Amino acid sequence: MADVITLTYDVKKDDFTRAGEASADVKQKLKQMGVSPEAVRKVSIAMYEGEINMVIHAEGGKITVTISPGKIHMVLADVGPGIEDIDKAMQPGYSTAPDEIRNLGFGAGMGLPNMKKYTDYMHIDTKIGVGTTITMEVNI
């Protein structure tokens, strides 16, 4: 028997109606696994923020979640503009989201800071004009 569960989700650009579906699905599975409520919360918030970022800033992408008994490993890989200044992007409140996105209630500049805050490990791999891959882990 494989000792990890791998789940994959496609994220489409500008499809707000479906944004958040992947994190909701993972959340349900973690509850069925009996993962502690605190860890479920961390995973679902971090993943939701990442998913929304892929919808807003990128041309879409793919999320791969690997669940093993010790930790949740998430890879959010998008095709998109890349992040110009990671340090700036990590500052709470800093956002490059256009006005129409802000009007929807997104783009508060808390996406990346929240992802950092709610995960035990986070790494950003970005290339201008190509895309961004964010790897996150939450211990369970």
Place this chain on the structure above:
Amino acid sequence: MDKFYHSVRLDADLCQGCINCIKHCPTEAIRVRNGKARINAKFCIDCGECIRICPHHAKFALSDKLETALHVRKYNVALPAPSLYGQFNNLDDVNIVLNALKHMGFDDVYEVGAAAEIVSEITREYLENHKENYPLISTACPSIVRLIRVRFPNLIPHLLPLNPPIEVAAKLAVKKAMKDSGLPRNQIGITFISPCPSKVAYVQSPLGVERSNVDFVVAIKDIYPILLSHMKAVDLPDMEDIATSGKIGVSWGRSGGEAGGLFTDDYLAADGIRNVIRVLEDMEDEKFSNLKFVELDACDGGCVGGVLQVENPYVAAVKLMRLRKYMPVARAHVDDAESKNDVPWNKRVEYEPVYSLGSDMMESFSRLNQAERLLKKLPGLDCGSCGAPTCRCLAEDIVRGEANETDCVYYLKENLHRLSQEVETLSEDIGKDANGEETISLLRQYMTRIREAMNELDRKDAMKKKTEVQDDGTGTD
């Protein structure tokens, strides 16, 4: 007391084994097994959706008979829910309903709306002093508290730890009745006139208190025709003025009423169990900010939408709005320290992880893994023929050991095709094979398995046909 006590039950004689209820249950608590629906007590939250949807009226809510409420104890008090007032045409004075309840045989009435105003007052105070728990979630609808208890553990700290108006009304009514009648508690009967099964379950298995002070629960739909005739008999000019609730109390009967009594704009009110679940999912992901209070009602339109009532929920809501028009804002107030003590919870609500697939994380993990792989083999049509609402549910039932792959008709058919192909290959081999005997015995085994699979399919078909025949017979309206 059983913490998973439920008032929603099945009448097996009426159940036809169709898939309406399994498809509509918001917590996926129902399965059809051996042609009859079964409710999983751990998942059920007594919302009453299955009662609403069942075309054969096979689902019902346990409640007490009016005779029980009037005759078992010596001194009896009726506790009408605010939504009761929305059931009547052209009602312009709540006193007519209250006097009719006394005319019917109750010794006294205590309006739940009056207790609701006390709860509103104490909630306002609580909100001021507990900003750290914003947004606080209303705990007036027992189905919502049950749902959060099993599915949204991260939101438990946000539950408003105050008793619902039904409980506060019962506590205050007991004190008043003991004083007025001079009788001991065990000779006093407190009867809630209920819009929904959720409150019946609450009384048997309360949340926030060890034991409820309500003794009996009578359904509004059961009392309605009798109450109507007593309302006609009430002598208008001589009618006693016994109403004790104002605008706020009456408004609790519909969605937004409880939140409206908090005098803040920073609230959200959602009604209808599916909408409520979406709000809870979003709250869990911390998508809302700057909210002080969240009112959630399992039924569409709020309590007026309760399944044990007669009037259309939205019509009933309009009637409540008209009725409250010339009422004072509130008539009941917290005037003594004692009634204040009756409001807070004295027992915490604890997380019940009923959705875990196994008994520990390793087992749950391996079962989830197994379910994921099973799901890939199932057809993904969510047809419900297996008795589970979705293929995912069937996969989960299988890994819990509560169902089999052969429950899926598509899996069975697939199996049949595969077996017959193998038989074909084997029979071709017979001619050339030296071990003829062995091949023939293998062939026999395959034939037996095919027969078994056919029998299983027949059994499922027979069950379905039986249902259809009975459907024809009963489908007269």
